[in-house]
Amino acid sequence: MRFLNAKKLQDSQLLEGLKKEDPAIFSYFYKNYYRMIEKLITSKGGLPADAEDVFQDALIILLAKSRQPNFKLTAKLSTLFYAIARNKWTNIQYHRKKFTGLNGQEEGIAESPLIDEDERLESVKKAILQLGNGCKNLITQYFYQQLSYAEIGLLNDNSPNYLKVKMHRCMTKLRTMVFLTTENNQV
Amino acid sequence: MSTDQKRAVIWRHILAGHSTPLPDMDPQTWKEEELLIKGIQLTAEQLTRQRIAKAITSANRQQRTKNRRIVILSIAAAISLLVILIFNFQDTTNYHQLAIASYSVAPTTLLQKNNQFKSFDKNKEYYLKGIELYTKKEYNKSIVFFSKIDKENPNYEHARFLLANAYIINDEHKKAIRELETIYAANNTATIKWYLAIALAFDNNNKCLPLLNDLSKTKNLYQKEAKTLIKQITKIKNKKIL
Numbered sequence: 323m324r325f326l327n328a329k330k331l332q333d334s335q336l337l338e339g340l341k342k343e344d345p346a347i348f349s350y351f352y353k354n355y356y357r358m359i360e361k362l363i364t365s366k367g368g369l370p371a372d373a374e375d376v377f378q379d380a381l382i383i384l385l386a387k388s389r390q391p392n393f394k395l396t397a398k399l400s401t402l403f404y405a406i407a408r409n410k411w412t413n414i415q416y417h418r419k420k421f422t423g424l425n426g427q428e429e430g431i432a433e434s435p436l437i438d439e440d441e442r443l444e445s446v447k448k449a450i451l452q453l454g455n456g457c458k459n460l461i462t463q464y465f466y467q468q469l470s471y472a473e474i475g476l477l478n479d480n481s482p483n484y485l486k487v488k489m490h491r492c493m494t495k496l497r498t499m500v501f502l503t504t505e506n507n508q509v
Numbered sequence: 510m511s512t513d514q515k516r517a518v519i520w521r522h523i524l525a526g527h528s529t530p531l532p533d534m535d536p537q538t539w540k541e542e543e544l545l546i547k548g549i550q551l552t553a554e555q556l557t558r559q560r561i562a563k564a565i566t567s568a569n570r571q572q573r574t575k576n577r578r579i580v581i582l583s584i585a586a587a588i589s590l591l592v593i594l595i596f597n598f599q600d601t602t603n604y605h606q607l608a609i610a611s612y613s614v615a616p617t618t619l620l621q622k623n624n625q626f627k628s629f630d631k632n633k634e635y636y637l638k639g640i641e642l643y644t645k646k647e648y649n650k651s652i653v654f655f656s657k658i659d660k661e662n663p664n665y666e667h668a669r670f671l672l673a674n675a676y677i678i679n680d681e682h683k684k685a686i687r688e689l690e691t692i693y694a695a696n697n698t699a700t701i702k703w704y705l706a707i708a709l710a711f712d713n714n715n716k717c718l719p720l721l722n723d724l725s726k727t728k729n730l731y732q733k734e735a736k737t738l739i740k741q742i743t744k745i746k747n748k749k750i751l
Binding site (some may be wrong): 343345346349352353376378381382385439442443445446447448450451461462464465466467468478486490493496499500 | 513516518524541544545546547548549550551552553554555556557558560561562563564565567568571572625
């Protein structure tokens with residue numbers, strides 16, 4: 323961490339670290355780009371607290387983008403990060419204005435299906451957290467980090483075929499746990 | 510195609526960014542799998558957010574520690590500066606130290622004129638008593654007698670010179686300066702100049718420098734001592750600038 327603070331990292335190194343969710347890289351982003359984002363948000367009518375949220379959201383979006391197989395960096399990483407944060411803030415401002423204008427009527431209309439889905443997602447979340455580390459890591463790497471079986475195999479020293487079988491078992495387990503949680507909630 | 514295989518096709522389709530199932534896919538299975546994947550992604554994202562928040566907290570903590578270190582270093586630097594200033598200020602007392610090193614008590618014979626007192630003159634008694642005590646190194650007492658002599662008396666200048674020396678020894682430098690300045694106004698010889706410079710140096714007064722400069726430039730009894738003293742004072746001044 324001390325080493326990273328002192329050194330200016332290349333964009334490719336940052337992207338690699340970001341994909342691995344390296345805490346040192348998160349710190350690096352915060353130390354080097356947070357002021358820039360805060361300045362952007364406060365200059366566009368936001369508060370420092372908004373800047374914190376936008377910073378985190380922008381980092382998540384950048385992380386997701388970097389994991390896309392066809393992702394290619396065509397500008398400086400800081401420029402891309404700045405653009406993501408700016409778009410995010412524009413989006414937030416748009417939604418805030420929209421909901422302030424409707425006085426919450428819209429929320430009332432969309433309430434029931436959203437709550438239903440939220441509940442089911444909450445059940446999924448609970449079930450994932452109850453899974454063993456092996457399954458949790460595998461499904462996260464496959465569905466969130468979007469790594470192929472071959473890539474996961476290289477990281478964990480397993481064959482892709484074994485991982486495929488394991489993945490189906492883990493998903494079946496997860497499905498059962500979600501089903502049980504939903505059943506319990508309904509009772 | 511087995512159920513697992515069908516599900517695997519659905520996963521790949523969802524991960525490729527499609528939001529609707531293909532015609533050959535079972536909509537119910539699609540819905541279930543889509544919900545699961547969304548849940549997995551949201552949970553993982555939440556964990557990532559926690560990791561980011563933790564990293565930010567750690568970075569902030571590091572920054573605070575760094576700031577604290579800067580404050581401590583600044584305080585240490587300020588204290589050091591203060592110590593240097595105090596040290597420099599104390600260095601001015603070295604004028605005094607130098608004066609002590611350069612000063613030797615004026616002998617009674619120095620500047621003595623022929624006795625111009627009348628017989629049975631009270632001033633003569635005071636003068637002689639003063640000289641006697643001064644010779645015995647009882648400077649405190651000699652001050653009393655020298656001070657009593659009439660200022661109009663022709664011998665008063667010598668008495669005043671010894672009085673000034675007694676004051677110097679008695680650490681009453683301002684009084685010594687006053688007496689020597691009065692004599693110097695009427696008689697600016699090298700001897701008076703030297704003793705006046707010494708009295709000023711004892712008092713840490715920079716006015717001693719022009720007098721010492723004068724003495725160092727012309728040939729006189731105190732030229733060498735004046736040069737040495739100037740050299741030492743210049744050394745102190747340079748040290749203070751540093």
